Amino acid sequence: MDESLKKAAELIKEVSSEWKEKDQRCVNVLHALVQLTIDKPEEAKKGFTNRELLECVNQYFKHWGDTSEGDLASKVSGEWRKLEKLWGKKEKGIAQRLSVQGINEVPRLKREIGGGGGHSSKYILTLVPANHENLKDDFHANESLEQLQYFEDDVDELKGIARGLSRGFLLTGWRKWVFFSIMLTAILTFGVVLLLFFFGISQQETFGQAIKFVGSIVIILWAEWSLFGGFFRVIDRRVEVAPLWVQPWSSDNDWLLVFEKNKPTAPNVIKLKRYTAKCSTCGGLVRIHQGVFSYPNRLVGKCDNSPREHVFSFDHYLRVGSERT
Numbered sequence: 001m002d003e004s005l006k007k008a009a010e011l012i013k014e015v016s017s018e019w020k021e022k023d024q025r026c027v028n029v030l031h032a033l034v035q036l037t038i039d040k041p042e043e044a045k046k047g048f049t050n051r052e053l054l055e056c057v058n059q060y061f062k063h064w065g066d067t068s069e070g071d072l073a074s075k076v077s078g079e080w081r082k083l084e085k086l087w088g089k090k091e092k093g094i095a096q097r098l099s100v101q102g103i104n105e106v107p108r109l110k111r112e113i114g115g116g117g118g119h120s121s122k123y124i125l126t127l128v129p130a131n132h133e134n135l136k137d138d139f140h141a142n143e144s145l146e147q148l149q150y151f152e153d154d155v156d157e158l159k160g161i162a163r164g165l166s167r168g169f170l171l172t173g174w175r176k177w178v179f180f181s182i183m184l185t186a187i188l189t190f191g192v193v194l195l196l197f198f199f200g201i202s203q204q205e206t207f208g209q210a211i212k213f214v215g216s217i218v219i220i221l222w223a224e225w226s227l228f229g230g231f232f233r234v235i236d237r238r239v240e241v242a243p244l245w246v247q248p249w250s251s252d253n254d255w256l257l258v259f260e261k262n263k264p265t266a267p268n269v270i271k272l273k274r275y276t277a278k279c280s281t282c283g284g285l286v287r288i289h290q291g292v293f294s295y296p297n298r299l300v301g302k303c304d305n306s307p308r309e310h311v312f313s314f315d316h317y318l319r320v321g322s323e324r325t
């Protein structure tokens, strides 16, 4: 078998066993595909059937029911669709890890739909040449092998309000200020209405009330800044911890907003990304946090096992860090 494919399969097996989603059924299917690719290299190219995947899941992972025909195909293909979605977020991090091992190819999950006459669909793990963007990443990666290496473990698009906001923030010139003014007016109006309500109830004009009034305004402005400030700051700083309301459910608040300046070749975007690294001291998981008081105005990588001692700098552009003392 192709040696690179084997390495890729083993790497995916290792990395995915630490994903948060590792217990989901669709990740079981990925594990099965990877396991089959390693165990049966001569068949890896033409792929594996629904039945082979299900039997492998049953043998090595969480039991998934019997192997009677019935709804076998829809069962596997349903999970496959979820897996493809998840893979979209994970592919970049895997490709970056592979490039550190000297393989400039990107692993892809492929499905060949079976026709009629009892032909089952085939599921294949394959490698495709890395595109230009990945090559740029390799250049940085190779330059700094002795340092801590960060990988983009999860990459996602902003959704809903956050997406609308990020587009607004990427406007330029007067449009940008019109956008800001409209937003600020909306926020202030909301605040003023709240305050009027508050005063309508109390109707007392003492010194204490004035203090409360000022206090309320300060609290509202502070709240607005923590809700939306990240979007302002990311434009200058290029990377910022995402506000709480943008963090995906069940995350550990370690997702970042990343401003990608692609103009003039492509539009600028703000993306949601999560970077991790393997701690060079203990092998633990390093995640990104605000530097707060010790490293003001900076983001740092802290190891889960010893967050006060195993602290690393974080350069999201070169994806490297070095130990802080």
Ligand SMILES: [Zn+2]
Residues within 6 Å of the ligand: 279, 280, 281, 282, 283, 284, 303, 304, 305, 306, 310
């Ligand atoms: Zn550590």
